[in-house]
Amino acid sequence: QKEVEQDPGPLSVPEGAIVSLNCTYSNSAFQYFMWYRQYSRKGPELLMYTYSSGNKEDGRFTAQVDKSSKYISLFIRDSQPSDSATYLCAMSDYKLSFGAGTTVTVRA
């Protein structure tokens, strides 16, 4: 069993919809939780990170962490075609573990 599980998708939504992404994990020692965006043929780009449980909002993006359920989420409001990318979750205790990524397409 992988330490971090992420549904690979693909996920296709119409422009303006809310995109919901999630990851589950098994290691209760994880303290930091990150979301990266990766465009085709590009390196991952850090979107946001949170420490421990709770919510964090940055513009159209909201990250949620539920440590009791070992579950994290990323919501993208008012999605745009430019949000079409692969989204990677990542978590760390003394080392960093990545999910395999979810591919999202926002249709104009």
Place this chain on the structure above:
Amino acid sequence: EAQVTQNPRYLITVTGKKLTVTCSQNMNHEYMSWYRQDPGLGLRQIYYSMNVEVTDKGDVPEGYKVSRKEKRNFPLILESPSPNQTSLYFCASAPEQGLARETQYFGPGTRLLVL
């Protein structure tokens, strides 16, 4: 422009022929790292460096070498490449040792094919 650069971006080679992928950052970051990305497996860390002359193994170091002689450069060396090292490789750097793992900037990637 602040960035992490990698060269080459694409490389086709044959089994056993030594190769080096260069990585350079212009942000004066202390932390640098190498990852490989394979379908369904996500990003896996190969090696990382907390500072000049300080390197350590990540999750999948077998078959790779690194060196950190200068702060800005962190080359990845494959002494005797094998087909199972065919992958997409990313170099990354980070500004803070305390949150280095959590706040990394990634390069554009090097796609390697070993025949």
